[in-house]
Amino acid sequence: MALVTQFQLQQRAARARERARGRAGSPALRVVGRRLLAAIPVLIGVTFLTFSIMSALPNDTAQAILGLNASPSAVAALNHTLGLDQPFWQRYWHWLSNVLHGNFGNTVQGASVNHELAIHVPTTLALVLYALVVSVGLSIIVASLAARRPNGIADRISLTVSMLGLSTAPYVFAFLLIIVFAVKLPWFPVLSGAVTGPGSFFKNLTLPACSIGFGLFAIYTRLLRADMVEQMQREDYIVTAKAKGVPPWRVLLRHALRNSMFNLITVIGLNLGGLVGAAAIIETIFQVQGIGNDLLTGISNHDVALVEGITLIFALVTVAGNLLADLAYAVLDPRIRYGSSNS
Amino acid sequence: MNGIQAPDALLAVEDLRVAFAVGGREVRAVDGVSYVVGPGKTLAIIGESGSGKTVGCRAIMGLLPAGTSISGSARLRGTEMIGLNDSEMRRHRGQDMAMIFQDPSRSLNPTMRVGVQITEAIRTHRKVDRSEARVQAIELLRLVRIPAAERRFHEYPHQLSGGMRQRIMIAMALACRPKLLIADEATTALDVTTQAQIMELLLELQAELGMALILISHDLGLAASYADEVVVMYAGKIVEQAPARRLFGAGGTVKMRYTRALLDAIPHLERAAHTELPVVGGRPPDPTALPVGCSFAPRCPAAADDCMVEEPALTEHAAGHRWACYHPCENGVSA
């Protein structure tokens, strides 16, 4: 989980504005372009690192598959079939060129990784989106209530709940939710079944999504609340709005919240990596058939292709999140989007 | 002119006091201020930072934080403003009285289009739909002499120059045709040429709309050029109060040492080159530790023993001209 401080966010914003200033052509496009280019070496680095680690560590995939009693020749034969006896660079290059053609290779069981991913990515996607929507929506509501009257009741409650959310690991919260909502109150199933439609969507994914979402909610709420309170106290345009006679709720939502959204989007983007990481454990606990679950089984099986493929996806998501965070300013901030035209 | 009974006054402020608690001690930001603004007239409130000039007006507008103790009276067209709760206050704010501020680059929301900020001012008080509000807003933009009003409507504040942003502020303030406009250091952040333009604009609008104007500033020259009535504040109190023509220009009689010092500090073209600018030495007093006696005494060139003992009261010594000093200037010349 990337913990971003408000200060860092302000720095990012200022840097984004600096970069975009004084350049010909659409500033937004330039930023996007540069970021995309910078992302490629990172992605290559990620896959390389994963590959090296998985290859360098004591590796007994074939042994693990065949069992401890298998003969050395059988192990060697399997190694050869799986291509595990080729030199490192050859294997990596082989894998990389396959990926660039869209082929992620095969799992140790021989199934196509592409196939596995195709089935399981949508489930994880659904889970993650569910968690995001719930956490963002709730945090906007709670943060607004808190910022409306700082140090009031709503504020103190929100601060306490946020602190709990930050301190409770997703897997801990998952068990708490299970105990309360699946065991004591039979509202939800302990283990998730397949998601086939809206009914099963909510039934199966709510507890997992809330487990992931609680921590996120805490981060977003703290940030939003601090940002909005700071604006209401320090910014001159808030005073102007009040001087116009605008009612306090409108001032909060139309002026302060609006400007806080940038920081919120940035933080959402930066935390995307942590989000998918948490999803991995949560999927295991609830037995959600997503790629997080696959990743963990893949790791224990030394299933290089599967682990590489999923790691690549995770890294893509993280990098995309960072990109989104930078773009939040470049694209959405009118100061950058429209440049300045003094006339 | 400052009588407590001024039935046709637009704004009658009487014994306004504003106090904060700072670090456990009480700070009297405004300590017994009274003045009257007639309809369509211009009042200038002059003072240094910390003199209480801004705080007083924000108190009238109800823009001070909770926990501030405000007492006294400020009647806008007979309606008492001090002590109203926030929702009642909001009905008057923007509609009967409006305020514009010092730094237009910070006083406008950077992520909101300029036009929307104006229509917000309109729709807060009037029940009009968006297209009607837009029409009115563009009309306001024309009123404040912004060229290509329709195009400007959709622009963001950072796309406009400082002078234009201030015009937008004025347009927002005038959205509901208030009878009183308070300009808090409205021209301080602008360059000299733009300053003059904005002031001219304000005067034209004042005449067009029959609006009263309060100019808050540290610049006595501004008061001299534009005000009907001048109030000079120091350390939360009024120290001199008079119609402008009594203070400035030919035959002007500035009585207060402080006012005199402010006047002298304005650079004049007629002065010989390289003459040292007579500045007022020292700094404004610490409001938590005001000196006994006259607050200005520590910096006053003519301070005498009686100045340190008891504070001089603000009394009307000449017609329409009040000051608070034991040893005022004679004939507009520093003694």
Place this chain on the structure above:
Amino acid sequence: MAAPIPEAMLATPGAPALPSLVSARRLRSQRIGRALRLWIPAGILILLLAICFVLPLIVTMPSSTSGNIIYNNESPFSPGHLLGTNVQGVDIFSQLVYGGQVAFEVALSVTLIGLVIGCTLGITAGYFGGWVDAVISRVFDVLIAFPALVLALVIAEGLGPSETHVIWALSVFGIPAFGRISRGATLTVRALPYLTAARLSGTRAWRIIARHILPNIMPAIVTFSLLGIGIVIILEGALDYLGYGIPLPESSWGSMIAQGQQILTAQPEYVLIPSIALVITVASVNMLGDALRERWGVQ
């Protein structure tokens, strides 16, 4: 022209009283509140550390790794077992205490490693810039592009379960995290005018770093460390839960949760107890970090 009067203080009604607008009584209660927010979490942490590290030295604890199966499923406050025993008869309180030792050891080690190595790299990158910065930052980017858990998992799994391997695995995440923060803080401080003056006057780089940069970034680094400790405790717990961390029969909070999961429906307390321990510990660390941030004015 000093203006002690806060003429620009224009908050909404009910805004947090900024320090300059508070009455004497309010000021005192504010000060008390601030002190409480610092010392209560600090106190809890000290208590936890004492229980985990000092108590076993004073009191003989029942074994945390093996137990007499005869005495299984004892309830809390039974003689000799403060919190009861688990299905195998192992004393739960002992498990908690020794698990806590592991949690703190790992967290502090990872933080220390991250601090020393990460900050060295980060400050170097931030101060010297150029290709040094480019290289170091790229490496950090790659490491941070992994979700922390995945990276730690892959490493820990490959190396095999052991406390030291867990520390290494988590350090791979900790070093770039500290590196980034210290780099950012260094960049900010470096831009300050008096530092430019120092550089121009020919002061040697390491001197500037030691005497100017380090003291200025310290508050940010320390508060981040505390947050980091919390994160590492959680991550370590996750590794233990998944079975890639501390090997059984050594006890750890994560593995306690994993074991408790088997009988979650029947006896949830086996999961609840280590969970509560985790939450309290991480919450104290977070709150302490918050309080310090407040005190030192770090953003």
